[in-house]
Amino acid sequence: MGGDHGPEVVVPGVAKTLERHPEIRFLLFGLEESCAPVIARYPALREASTFIPCEVAVRMDDKPSQALRQGRYKSSMWRAIDAVKTGDADVCVSAGNTGALMAMSKFCLRTMANIERPAIAAIWPTLRGESIVLDVGATVGADAQLLIDFTMMGAAMARALFEVEKPTVGLLNIGVEEIKGQEEVKEAGRLIREAAMPSFEYYGFVEGDDLGKGTVDVVVTEGFVGNVALKTAEGTARQIAQYLRAAMSRTLLARIGYILAKGAFDRLREKMDPGKVNGGVFLGLNGIVIKSHGGADIEGFAAAVDVGYDMARNGLKAKIEQDLNLYHKRRSAIALASDDVSSN
Amino acid sequence: MGGDHGPEVVVPGVAKTLERHPEIRFLLFGLEESCAPVIARYPALREASTFIPCEVAVRMDDKPSQALRQGRYKSSMWRAIDAVKTGDADVCVSAGNTGALMAMSKFCLRTMANIERPAIAAIWPTLRGESIVLDVGATVGADAQLLIDFTMMGAAMARALFEVEKPTVGLLNIGVEEIKGQEEVKEAGRLIREAAMPSFEYYGFVEGDDLGKGTVDVVVTEGFVGNVALKTAEGTARQIAQYLRAAMSRTLLARIGYILAKGAFDRLREKMDPGKVNGGVFLGLNGIVIKSHGGADIEGFAAAVDVGYDMARNGLKAKIEQDLNLYHKRRSAIALASDDVSSN
Numbered sequence: 001m002g003g004d005h006g007p008e009v010v011v012p013g014v015a016k017t018l019e020r021h022p023e024i025r026f027l028l029f030g031l032e033e034s035c036a037p038v039i040a041r042y043p044a045l046r047e048a049s050t051f052i053p054c055e056v057a058v059r060m061d062d063k064p065s066q067a068l069r070q071g072r073y074k075s076s077m078w079r080a081i082d083a084v085k086t087g088d089a090d091v092c093v094s095a096g097n098t099g100a101l102m103a104m105s106k107f108c109l110r111t112m113a114n115i116e117r118p119a120i121a122a123i124w125p126t127l128r129g130e131s132i133v134l135d136v137g138a139t140v141g142a143d144a145q146l147l148i149d150f151t152m153m154g155a156a157m158a159r160a161l162f163e164v165e166k167p168t169v170g171l172l173n174i175g176v177e178e179i180k181g182q183e184e185v186k187e188a189g190r191l192i193r194e195a196a197m198p199s200f201e202y203y204g205f206v207e208g209d210d211l212g213k214g215t216v217d218v219v220v221t222e223g224f225v226g227n228v229a230l231k232t233a234e235g236t237a238r239q240i241a242q243y244l245r246a247a248m249s250r251t252l253l254a255r256i257g258y259i260l261a262k263g264a265f266d267r268l269r270e271k272m273d274p275g276k277v278n279g280g281v282f283l284g285l286n287g288i289v290i291k292s293h294g295g296a297d298i299e300g301f302a303a304a305v306d307v308g309y310d311m312a313r314n315g316l317k318a319k320i321e322q323d324l325n326l327y328h329k330r331r332s333a334i335a336l337a338s339d340d341v342s343s344n
Numbered sequence: 345m346g347g348d349h350g351p352e353v354v355v356p357g358v359a360k361t362l363e364r365h366p367e368i369r370f371l372l373f374g375l376e377e378s379c380a381p382v383i384a385r386y387p388a389l390r391e392a393s394t395f396i397p398c399e400v401a402v403r404m405d406d407k408p409s410q411a412l413r414q415g416r417y418k419s420s421m422w423r424a425i426d427a428v429k430t431g432d433a434d435v436c437v438s439a440g441n442t443g444a445l446m447a448m449s450k451f452c453l454r455t456m457a458n459i460e461r462p463a464i465a466a467i468w469p470t471l472r473g474e475s476i477v478l479d480v481g482a483t484v485g486a487d488a489q490l491l492i493d494f495t496m497m498g499a500a501m502a503r504a505l506f507e508v509e510k511p512t513v514g515l516l517n518i519g520v521e522e523i524k525g526q527e528e529v530k531e532a533g534r535l536i537r538e539a540a541m542p543s544f545e546y547y548g549f550v551e552g553d554d555l556g557k558g559t560v561d562v563v564v565t566e567g568f569v570g571n572v573a574l575k576t577a578e579g580t581a582r583q584i585a586q587y588l589r590a591a592m593s594r595t596l597l598a599r600i601g602y603i604l605a606k607g608a609f610d611r612l613r614e615k616m617d618p619g620k621v622n623g624g625v626f627l628g629l630n631g632i633v634i635k636s637h638g639g640a641d642i643e644g645f646a647a648a649v650d651v652g653y654d655m656a657r658n659g660l661k662a663k664i665e666q667d668l669n670l671y672h673k674r675r676s677a678i679a680l681a682s683d684d685v686s687s688n
């Protein structure tokens with residue numbers, strides 16, 4: 001039901017993913033009168049899915065507390081999340097209200113053992129392909145331990161999404177020489193290096209311009225900074241697109257040039273299109289929930305469903321659990337070793 | 345002496361500003377052997393300037409503490425800042441080591457009364473023109489009072505630079521509904537609104553994508569976030585420029601289109617060029633110091649000198665002092681009024 005266009009985008013988006021992955025089965029949750037007519041237009045999807053009519057739909061402008069009060073147990077959002085909890089679904093994908101989706105996901109699925117707070121991971125287009133950036137807004141403020149949790153979860157997600165064995169991970173920091181960055185970031189860096197995890201390669205600190213370069217596979221930061229960085233990049237891309245449009249329409253020669261280079265411009269637009277790499281992944285919960293951009297088009301929503309499929313198929317949750325356990329074992333060993341040293 | 349190209353860029357940059365503003369007089373500080381031959385090539389500048397040979401030049405990779413130890417009193421950087429302190433100069437412009445420049449500026453000029461820590465303000469190109477964004481890296485972490493100081497200083501700079509009477513000011517925050525943002529930001533917003541300053545219009549919260557839109561004249565944030573946002577935007581602009589180059593050279597048709605639209609591309613490049621709006625302004629010190637981007641070209645360095653000239657000519661320091669005094673008067677009045685209320 002969610003997103004700017006509701007079932008008119010979500011249903012065709014799911015149908016598109018089904019074309020690519022005919023082995024997937026879908027549970028579709030929503031208001032019957034809005035969804036049934038759209039689903040009817042996609043016979044293959046109707047065949048491969050079960051529609052579960054719901055009484056309530058969370059609105060895009062509901063406050064999270066309001067959504068929880070009015071929509072718990074009966075809204076399409078809640079029931080889709082709950083299907084992950086009961087095991088009926090491997091992953092939940094929604095284009096709905098982010099705050100409500102996170103609140104309901106936390107309430108219904110609870111955070112994983114050893115994880116204090118969940119994070120939202122974004123897939124970031126880079127010059128080298130794609131990177132994962134987290135947290136982009138689930139939490140404000142993070143101590144070193146939370147940054148370490150984010151690191152483990154982001155690295156596990158990179159292994160599930162990019163199918164690389166040992167992704168590179170960097171901590172976002174700032175480069176003005178006078179200041180060596182946030183204390184929390186420095187402390188997290190020291191602890192991560194010390195643990196020498198086999199599941200990823202710790203690169204060290206990265207700066208804002210490393211995001212677009214794709215210097216590392218995973219960039220870890222606190223949610224306020226991550227959210228500002230994400231929106232700043234989106235804003236800059238839109239700003240340049242607008243400059244480009246204005247420049248290309250100003251003179252006749254530029255317009256002719258534009259027509260000749262149209263194929264190239266289309267490829268550029270595709271590269272710059274946030275819809276192509278859509279899907280914020282909620283990490284740290286007992287189940288996988290994917291947040292599609294509310295403004296995503298059909299292709300964009302399908303991309304978010306694809307991400308969900310990759311996460312489920314490649315065992316994201318098990319990978320996170322495995323890494324967290326290993327990390328805590330190593331930390332205990334390091335702590336014991338240093339106790340031995342100090343007691344001698 | 346500073347920047348990636350030293351006097352080869354700085355001296356011609358100053359000469360360019362002199363062409364635009366023949367009324368300016370310059371003091372040039374540097375090593376004689378590097379500077380004198382370059383200055384000799386610009387007779388008008390030689391006429392309008394005094395060269396002060398110095399023994400030491402701070403290196404781009406010196407640590408601030410090292411620069412202070414080795415360069416205090418005798419380096420070209422120190423002596424240029426000191427000229428502002430003694431009143432020989434109205435403003436100091438440097439393309440050198442940012443950390444060293446800030447450390448020396450603080451040491452030599454000291455922070456203004458009522459200001460706890462200085463900030464670096466960047467001039468940000470937007471769809472509506474230019475905005476001021478601060479702090480972009482002088483401090484890490486900020487309480488509400490520091491954000492209020494930044495607000496007063498940024499608004500005064502906007503009045504000096506854009507020559508508007510009542511600039512608009514926004515506090516950078518995040519928009520995920522669940523979280524209403526940082527406590528410090530909310531508290532600062534409340535206090536600023538309450539003070540109802542006549543010298544600027546408080547707009548409220550803005551998000552990362554408002555930076556490129558130019559929603560407000562001044563965006564206030566803490567230095568870690570501001571630095572990440574600035575570098576993320578620069579990185580995104582470079583990333584898109586590289587996509588564009590690749591797209592335009594891929595097919596013959598695209599290359600022909602590029603040639604026809606070249607004028608338009610040149611205008612686009614100019615819009616995207618950070619050198620065009622170069623010059624980070626150190627705010628909150630007893631004197632004006634401008635930091636040019638180290639990688640700036642001649643036009644870029646001239647832009648930084650132009651900014652310095654505008655700041656000095658339009659009385660930036662007096663404007664800041666005036667606003668701070670008024671703000672503290674208003675806060676005292678509000679505090680007194682609420683004491684009256686609570687004692688009744």
